[in-house]
Amino acid sequence: MKLQDKVSIVTGGGSGLGRSMCLNLAKEGSKVVVADMNLENAEETVKMIKDNGGEAISVEIDVVNTTQIENMVKTVIDQFGSIDILCNNAGIPGTGVKTAEVSDEAWHKVINVDLTSMFLVSKRVIPQMLKQGKGVIINTSSASGLIASEAGIEYTTAKHGVVGLTKQLAFDYGHEGIRVVAIAPGVIETPLTIKVGATGPEGILHDLTMKAPAGRYGKPDDIGKVVAFLASDDADFIHGHTIPIEGGSSIR
Numbered sequence: 651m652k653l654q655d656k657v658s659i660v661t662g663g664g665s666g667l668g669r670s671m672c673l674n675l676a677k678e679g680s681k682v683v684v685a686d687m688n689l690e691n692a693e694e695t696v697k698m699i700k701d702n703g704g705e706a707i708s709v710e711i712d713v714v715n716t717t718q719i720e721n722m723v724k725t726v727i728d729q730f731g732s733i734d735i736l737c738n739n740a741g742i743p744g745t746g747v748k749t750a751e752v753s754d755e756a757w758h759k760v761i762n763v764d765l766t767s768m769f770l771v772s773k774r775v776i777p778q779m780l781k782q783g784k785g786v787i788i789n790t791s792s793a794s795g796l797i798a799s800e801a802g803i804e805y806t807t808a809k810h811g812v813v814g815l816t817k818q819l820a821f822d823y824g825h826e827g828i829r830v831v832a833i834a835p836g837v838i839e840t841p842l843t844i845k846v847g848a849t850g851p852e853g854i855l856h857d858l859t860m861k862a863p864a865g866r867y868g869k870p871d872d873i874g875k876v877v878a879f880l881a882s883d884d885a886d887f888i889h890g891h892t893i894p895i896e897g898g899s900s901i902r
């Protein structure tokens with residue numbers, strides 16, 4: 651067990667990639683805080699962890715609400731005494747249309763939820779990690795953080811922003827014991843990708859995915875397993891980088 655007695659917060663832990671992160675972190679011995687705006691789904695993840703003998707709590711949170719973030723941080727410290735791992739993962743899809751058709755509202759919403767939230771949550775968790783002299787932050791970018799695609803300008807821009815945010819966090823705090831990395835998943839079959847019609851033969855990212863070396867959609871566990879590794883001391887020399895987990899879809 652590589653994460654015995656660690657305390658992890660996973661935003662968006664009620665579904666898809668976040669749920670797999672929660673299950674894989676718990677499998678390695680971490681206590682998990684499942685933070686999601688959908689409390690029912692977060693509780694379902696908690697139940698899955700507990701059924702496997704792990705320890706977890708749910709927290710209802712909107713990751714762009716600073717009061718709710720501060721309350722969550724306080725709850726976790728009061729209950730568990732530390733925050734060792736933060737997975738900034740909650741996110742929403744882009745519109746999938748070309749730039750001139752993206753509404754201003756859609757732009758601001760996606761930039762807020764997919765990028766600004768990671769700044770808002772990180773800056774409120776970092777003081778606790780500094781006190782501990784140790785911590786790991788893992789941000790969910792996307793293959794759309796590495797290349798342009800059909801995902802839409804607001805999503806592509808937000809996810810490229812996550813790559814930069816990750817570098818700057820690593821630069822700012824690596825010397826003080828906080829290791830920061832990001833992941834860039836390709837198309838993974840989750841409620842999100844199914845909802846936006848990204849998967850399946852008619853899906854907007856189908857060709858990109860099938861022409862990539864792996865030639866298949868990802869599964870949530872393809873991501874959760876790598877995140878558990880990145881959270882562990884085995885990944886101690888990986889700082890500030892965005893690790894592609896995309897079946898090779900961004901190599902050209």
Ligand SMILES: NC(=O)c1ccc[n+]([C@@H]2O[C@H](COP(=O)([O-])OP(=O)(O)OC[C@H]3O[C@@H](n4cnc5c(N)ncnc54)[C@H](O)[C@@H]3O)[C@@H](O)[C@H]2O)c1
Pocket residue numbers: 661662663664665666667668685686687688691711712713714739740741742743763764790791792793834835836837838839840841842843
């Ligand atoms: N599925 C993919 O193919 C894929 C690929 C690359 C990156 N990503 C990224 O992975 C992350 C998770 O995506 P997923 O596919 O698991 O999606 P999902 O919709 O299955 O899960 C996202 C979770 O985040 C929660 N959430 C959304 N907005 C929130 C907010 N404001 N506050 C708190 N919780 C919120 C939702 O309730 C949901 O439980 C996102 O950042 C997404 O951009 C997904």
